[in-house]
Amino acid sequence: xxxxxxxxxxxxxxxxxxxxxxxxxxxxxxxxxxxxxxxxxxxxxxxxxxxxxxxxxxxxxxxxxxxxxxxxxxxxxxxxxxxxxxxxxxxxxxxxxxxxxxxxxxxxxxxxxxxxxxxxxxxxxxxxxxxxxxxxxxxxxxxxxxxxxxxxxxxxxxxxxxxxxxxxxxxxxxxxxxxxxxxxxxxxxxxxxxxxxxxxxxxxxxxxxxxxxxxxxxxxxxxxxxxxxxxxxxxxxxxxxxxxxxxxxxxxxxxxxxxxxxxxxxxxxxxxxxxxxxxxxxxxxxxxxxxxxxxxxxxxxxxxxxxxxxxxxxxxxxxxxxxxxxxxxxxxxxx
Ligand SMILES: Cc1cc2nc3c(=O)[nH]c(=O)nc-3n(C[C@H](O)[C@H](O)[C@H](O)COP(=O)(O)O)c2cc1C
Numbered sequence: 001x002x003x004x005x006x007x008x009x010x011x012x013x014x015x016x017x018x019x020x021x022x023x024x025x026x027x028x029x030x031x032x033x034x035x036x037x038x039x040x041x042x043x044x045x046x047x048x049x050x051x052x053x054x055x056x057x058x059x060x061x062x063x064x065x066x067x068x069x070x071x072x073x074x075x076x077x078x079x080x081x082x083x084x085x086x087x088x089x090x091x092x093x094x095x096x097x098x099x100x101x102x103x104x105x106x107x108x109x110x111x112x113x114x115x116x117x118x119x120x121x122x123x124x125x126x127x128x129x130x131x132x133x134x135x136x137x138x139x140x141x142x143x144x145x146x147x148x149x150x151x152x153x154x155x156x157x158x159x160x161x162x163x164x165x166x167x168x169x170x171x172x173x174x175x176x177x178x179x180x181x182x183x184x185x186x187x188x189x190x191x192x193x194x195x196x197x198x199x200x201x202x203x204x205x206x207x208x209x210x211x212x213x214x215x216x217x218x219x220x221x222x223x224x225x226x227x228x229x230x231x232x233x234x235x236x237x238x239x240x241x242x243x244x245x246x247x248x249x250x251x252x253x254x255x256x257x258x259x260x261x262x263x264x265x266x267x268x269x270x271x272x273x274x275x276x277x278x279x280x281x282x283x284x285x286x287x288x289x290x291x292x293x294x295x296x297x298x299x300x301x302x303x304x305x306x307x308x309x310x311x312x313x314x315x316x317x318x319x320x321x322x323x324x325x326x327x328x329x330x331x332x333x334x335x
Contacts, residue, residue, distance in 0.1 A: 081116030157308030
């Protein structure tokens with residue numbers, strides 16, 4: 001019988017593929033923070049970091065790691081105090097700015113002095129003011145463990161970072177009943193996308209439809225009036241290409257009724273194929289009032305639903321529209 005050869009000890013771990021390693025780390029979704037300190041010469045210093053994490057509740061401690069190549073390293077290595085700002089969903093620009101090495105990151109920002117003179121930024125989801133408890137070697141990073149001396153928190157949705165990109169978080173709602181599927185196999189289920197979109201559209205527009213009706217406009221007229229606030233001098237063909245899917249019929253009779261009611265005027269020559277349509281001064285005034293009311297109503301609905309979730313819903317709808325566009329004309333982009 002042959003003796004089994006002893007397995008040779010690997011002196012070092014086999015080299016990992018750095019890109020694959022980064023990608024695997026990126027599957028851990030994190031929040032985003034900006035960490036600030038004050039240099040000995042008084043200059044504010046800071047950088048974007050997602051290596052932040054909680055360590056201990058008693059005593060309260062947090063940690064984060066700083067790349068050795070970071071220009072901020074000498075300041076953080078010396079600083080006794082630093083502050084972690086957990087960014088809110090609408091602070092992506094701040095994150096991008098603090099992720100640029102060595103630039104004047106604080107220009108134009110509202111700041112106050114925290115403990116030890118640490119620069120504190122505003123509008124964040126939470127802030128932790130810390131004193132360095134330990135510094136540890138961490139390969140190409142230096143790990144800072146800090147004792148939390150003070151913190152504050154606001155009811156703001158967090159900015160999320162996942163797979164190398166910023167993201168928004170949608171919370172699961174345990175109160176929400178499970179969507180009912182159809183009793184009859186193959187029948188309309190409550191989770192059918194078309195049903196959800198249609199129902200949401202109806203509820204979103206309920207009040208607006210009443211306001212438009214009070215101003216003397218039916219739904220089709222309101223769609224055209226709203227479209228004409230985007231741009232003056234739009235032709236019939238263009239309106240049809242952009243709005244045909246909503247109007248479900250020819251644009252001309254609607255335009256004719258709007259002209260008769262004094263909302264719209266035609267410029268250029270008839271025949272109507274070459275005529276261009278514009279809101280009358282009175283029509284523009286009234287439509288802008290209606291649109292302002294529509295925007296205020298939307299803000300009220302979104303506040304009820306959660307502003308960040310509203311932003312997420314819009315983002316998903318924009319993606320869905322782009323992914324499924326059968327080639328519809330777009331009044332905003334196709335001018
Ligand atoms: C989402 C995100 C997370 C980051 N996390 C860290 C981190 O945890 N530690 C780190 O040293 N750099 C991190 N960076 C990179 C730094 O923000 C970047 O290198 C910055 O330019 C350093 O600034 P400085 O050279 O002025 O110190 C991150 C960047 C982004 C966009």
